Amino acid sequence: MDAAAGRFVYLLGMLAVGVGARSLGLLDEHRRDRLNALAFYVVLPSLIFVSTYDRALATLLSPELVFGVFVVLFATVGLAWLIHRRRSRTDRRGVAVVQSYHSNLGYLGLPLVAATFGPDATATAGLLLGLVTLTQVPVTVWVLVTVADAEVSVLDQVRELVTNPVLIALALGIVVAWFGLGVPAAVVTPLSLVGELALPVALILVGSALELDQSIVDPTATASVVALKLCWMPLAAWLTFSTLGVDSAVFTASVFMLGMPTAVSTFVYATELGGDAEFASLNVFATTLASVGTSFVLILLLG
Template identity: 55%
Template sequence: MDVVGRLLALLVVLLVGTGLRTTGVLDTRRTELLNALAYYVALPALIFVSTYTRSIGDLLTPALLGGLLVVVLSTAGLAWLAHRHLDSRARRSVAIVQSYHSNLGYLGLPLVAATFDASVTAIASVVLGVVTLAQLPLTIVVLSALNGADASIRREIRGLATNLVLVSLFAGLAVGSIGVSIPSTAASGLDAVGSIALPIALLCVGASLQIDLPSVDVGATAAVVALKVGLMPVIAWTVFSALAVDSATFTASVVMLGTPTAVSTFVFANELGGDSEFASLNVFVTTLASIVTMFVLISLVS
């Protein structure tokens, strides 16, 4: 029942965010401020406190790295096959991308931190870093290639060097590997800041969700949902079971890769010639469906 309560609470906060947008409380400017607070403050704090007591050798193993790449690339390949029949290149590119591009930062890591112990959260932070480095360039390539958009992959990769989420991950791993002691008051403060990452992220996701019913492509959206929150975690379960990793690595990987489509895919679609309305709908539906699928995943791995 504790897992049910947690996930129902997530749904409530998500819907509150939608309600606040509808009533005008969370307008565009305020939503952007909340997004900035979550992404630039709360999430980096959560990642750092999750990793600063562990060395990189304890967290990043060859099995974890290889398994994550196999799952992401396998899902992307299956998505390419599943959506190849879509006539619109703009819609096909978005469908492919949203079938594998996971919401690891806003929902995945905060949810893991709220549900599992510190060892699982630490590995989930590494999962976030590895998969982000894999799925971001892949998403840019797919959208650019199918839509003929002009995007500088080199510029985006350079931008990762200043990404606070990744910087906080590398800083935490460096501190843990060197063995530097962090004052307890600083650690407690960062922990408190990190704890607000999930509710703020959910409010932002809810405030960003919009549906234009006349434009709904039920078949295409259903295929995205089936691949993202249905098949991708199954592939992750199969791959990491075969690799015989420890329970913390298995739990973190399966749950993180079972998260819904990232909100950032809407931004990429809008900038690189994708179908932005279709992208917005898929973010909403995969997030809603994940309330059920994440409950199943968390119950199974627990």
């Protein structure tokens, strides 16, 4: 209980640092972009590599894990479509569906797992990050294109996935682990130190991006997104992976990662593919703030 409360206070505190840094002008858009680039190209890849390179991935990357992720993800997509299908504004309909399942795995999920649940759960979380990203990004593009009838370059989307530094680091870690290749301590030690920055950097970035415009508030739609993303999705993961009988590390990482708030990247997709960008920003704000409480509950339950 004390450890979980400590994580809860730490999470709140770092989010507050991000909000304060933006409010005081210390973290303006230019500096936030540079910090984001540091996290995306250096910190997160370092964390993922050191979390996977020496793990028994054959036991972690199981058919049960892949099947369970697909069940939870597509069940949530289907349920979100049913709930939001009658919304009159098509630009909000697509965004609401997407933000009900598209999880913030890189900036919040993986760093929180690494800071809380131990090395095996962290290795599983790294695998989940790659598996879910490769699945939810194409689904998100398809949903937004279908609803908004936007034009999108499939080649550009594939290129972004292939050159994603997080996925490259995951692939490298899997190759090293699978073939039992040795990595010198002189390489692992600095990468581990850099990877420890993932959680505070991620929380500061998320906090600095939290903004609320009351003029575009749609309480019913936003409440539905929050309920699906932070209540239904981790519950579905809990039931699914309990039924599949996976080991404790896989169960813990899967439930926690799939219970993360809506990814900030959904705002970018909404902007590029004809969705309501302001509504998307509001939902990122709402799910991220609400996840402070739900993450605390999940840490208590999964402890």
